[in-house]
Amino acid sequence: MANYYNIDDILTEEEFVPVVFHKAANGVLIDPSSETNSVEQGAKVELPLWLAQELCLRQAVSISAPACFNQKTRLEIQADAACVDLRSRSPYFYEFGCKIAPLVGDKTVEVLLLSAFKIRYKEILTKAYTAAHTSTLKFLTLLTKEETNLYEAAQSSMAAFKKWRKGGPRLQRASVLGRKRKPIE
Amino acid sequence: MAGQSDPHISLFSAQEVEFMAEDELIEIVPNMRMDSLNFICGDFGPFLPQIATEVPLWLAIALKKRGKCTIRPPQWMSIENLTRILEGERDSQGAFQALPFHYVEISTLLFDHARDDIPDMYMVRSLVEDIRDVRVHKVETSLEKFSGTSAVKIPNLSAMEVNIIRPFVGRALQAFYKHDNPEKIPDVDRASSGQTRVPNNEPREDMSEGGKIVPWMIIYSKNIQLDQASKVIFLLYSGL
Numbered sequence: 274m275a276n277y278y279n280i281d282d283i284l285t286e287e288e289f290v291p292v293v294f295h296k297a298a299n300g301v302l303i304d305p306s307s308e309t310n311s312v313e314q315g316a317k318v319e320l321p322l323w324l325a326q327e328l329c330l331r332q333a334v335s336i337s338a339p340a341c342f343n344q345k346t347r348l349e350i351q352a353d354a355a356c357v358d359l360r361s362r363s364p365y366f367y368e369f370g371c372k373i374a375p376l377v378g379d380k381t382v383e384v385l386l387l388s389a390f391k392i393r394y395k396e397i398l399t400k401a402y403t404a405a406h407t408s409t410l411k412f413l414t415l416l417t418k419e420e421t422n423l424y425e426a427a428q429s430s431m432a433a434f435k436k437w438r439k440g441g442p443r444l445q446r447a448s449v450l451g452r453k454r455k456p457i458e
Numbered sequence: 459m460a461g462q463s464d465p466h467i468s469l470f471s472a473q474e475v476e477f478m479a480e481d482e483l484i485e486i487v488p489n490m491r492m493d494s495l496n497f498i499c500g501d502f503g504p505f506l507p508q509i510a511t512e513v514p515l516w517l518a519i520a521l522k523k524r525g526k527c528t529i530r531p532p533q534w535m536s537i538e539n540l541t542r543i544l545e546g547e548r549d550s551q552g553a554f555q556a557l558p559f560h561y562v563e564i565s566t567l568l569f570d571h572a573r574d575d576i577p578d579m580y581m582v583r584s585l586v587e588d589i590r591d592v593r594v595h596k597v598e599t600s601l602e603k604f605s606g607t608s609a610v611k612i613p614n615l616s617a618m619e620v621n622i623i624r625p626f627v628g629r630a631l632q633a634f635y636k637h638d639n640p641e642k643i644p645d646v647d648r649a650s651s652g653q654t655r656v657p658n659n660e661p662r663e664d665m666s667e668g669g670k671i672v673p674w675m676i677i678y679s680k681n682i683q684l685d686q687a688s689k690v691i692f693l694l695y696s697g698l
Contacts, residue, residue, distance in 0.1 A: 367637065387637045394630060395602050401626065402598060419633060426625035434622050437472030440570060 281418060285365040285372065286323040292334040293317050322372060329376060336376050341366065342385075350389045357389070358415045366417045393420060401427035475621050479563035480516035485530040487511075488521065515564065519571050529572040534558055535565065537578055540585040547592040552600060554593060554614040562590060562618040597623060 299311045312318060320328070328334045341362035349357045359366045370386045393416075400412060401424050416424065470478075481499070487510050494503030495517075502513045510530065513521075521527040533539070534557065546555045558564065565586045568576060576582055597619060600612065610627070 367633070371636065387634075390633065390637055394633075398598065398601055398626075398630075402594075423626060423629050423633070426629055427623075430622045430625055434472050434618065437476070438566065 281365065281368065285368040286326075287321050288339070288363050288365065288369050289319040290322055290325050290336055290339045290373065291317060292320050292325050292328070292336050294334050296333050298333070322369070326376065336373075338377050339369070339373065342370065342373070347385060350385060356415065359389075359417050359420075360415060364418045367419055394423075397424050397427075400424070402431055470621050472618070472621070475560075475617050476563045476567070479560035479617065480514065480519070480567070482515050482558070482560055482564060483512045484515050484518050484532060484564075485510050485512055486518045486521065486527040487530060488527040490526050492526075515567065519567060522571055529568065529575045531568060531572075531576045531582075532558075532564070534561070535568075535576070535582060535586075537581055537585065540582060540589065544585060544589050544592070547589055547596070551596075554596065554612070555589075556614050557589075557616055560617050561586070562616055593619060601627065 294312050294314055294316050297311060297314045301312060320334075325334060325336050329336055346357070346362065363369055367386055367390060396412070397416070397420055413421065413424065487508060488505040489507050490505065491507060492503060492505040494501055494505075499514070502511065502517065505511060505527075518527065518529050522529055534543075543555045543557065565583075569579070569583055573579055593616075597612070597615070601623070610631070
């Protein structure tokens with residue numbers, strides 16, 4: 274599978290989701306503050322997605338929508354998607370949403386993601402190709418990993434082109450030869 | 459070579475695009491006599507003084523550097539033609555004017571090496587820069603317009619411009635495709651003349667398994683120096 278070794282995918286699945294346990298579990302240390310090593314039935318815990326997914330398949334837990342997709346976020350995105358700080362919620366916002374959607378059975382998530390992404394994409398586009406560095410620093414902190422990749426791709430290709438336009442020698446002296454070497458006595 | 463330093467960005471470096479541009483044929487007027495040169499790519503010559511010959515650009519630059527020829531600027535690089543193209547670019551909002559595929563690289567190389575062979579060099583140079591600016595701006599606006607598609611067609615884009623936007627658009631299209639998964643996109647008709655949308659016919663039920671369909675970006679361009687309208691198709695694979 275293309276995504277098994279993908280670091281971004283692995284990190285996406287590290288995000289926490291709230292789950293409700295259907296069965297009691299022994300010998301697990303999920304909640305550091307609890308005295309016993311077990312989780313009772315009906316307890317609400319935050320688990321990473323990879324664990325929650327497996328347990329859900331075995332019918333041991335039921336997953337509810339994570340906090341980053343709650344109503345507050347949705348309202349913010351509807352108001353102005355470009356300024357929402359998605360990175361503070363989760364740096365893998367979009368991928369996380371894609372993975373969560375089939376588990377939680379929530380159809381509205383994809384629409385939300387798509388609309389948010391469209392708007393932010395326009396912003397990234399305009400800023401990536403034209404702007405100077407100082408004005409965009411604040412904007413960059415709002416982007417998720419995916420969007421940051423987009424931005425950097427555009428930036429690097431533009432920078433490479435400008436460097437080529439400036440000219441300069443077509444053959445470069447290797448850096449190893451640059452140092453003055455003492456003659457060996 | 460292409461994209462080696464960063465495996466995720468499928469990009470030719472600017473020098474590589476320039477290298478490919480140097481294969482274009484250009485007219486020179488040699489001032490010496492030489493026998494014909496036999497290369498793998500073709501035979502050129504024999505070179506006689508003051509007889510115009512067509513050679514690839516790299517050979518022309520090399521001969522020029524040794525002072526053995528003067529380069530005749532190509533037809534499209536005259537002031538009238540460039541002014542006409544500039545007007546056309548400014549007037550039409552969505553479409554791009556037909557320019558040679560490698561016009562950026564050819565003009566840069568000629569300005570660097572064959573400065574005295576081009577009449578009114580400063581004028582030509584500023585015209586080319588203006589054309590490039592207008593086109594870059596147009597590319598940006600047309601990129602803003604598309605959303606929710608997985609294939610984009612932009613005719614008459616030049617090699618260097620394609621190269622600049624390639625990683626960005628590849629990634630963006632991939633992201634759009636990923637997010638568009640479960641729902642059908644409504645068929646919105648776009649009025650811009652330079653773009654068409656390719657309808658998505660692939661089945662979309664279960665994309666979470668393997669079988670990731672790679673979004674394509676097909677850019678058609680016409681090389682006006684060739685007689686038949688040969689279309690050069692660049693397939694951009696967003697890196698898997």
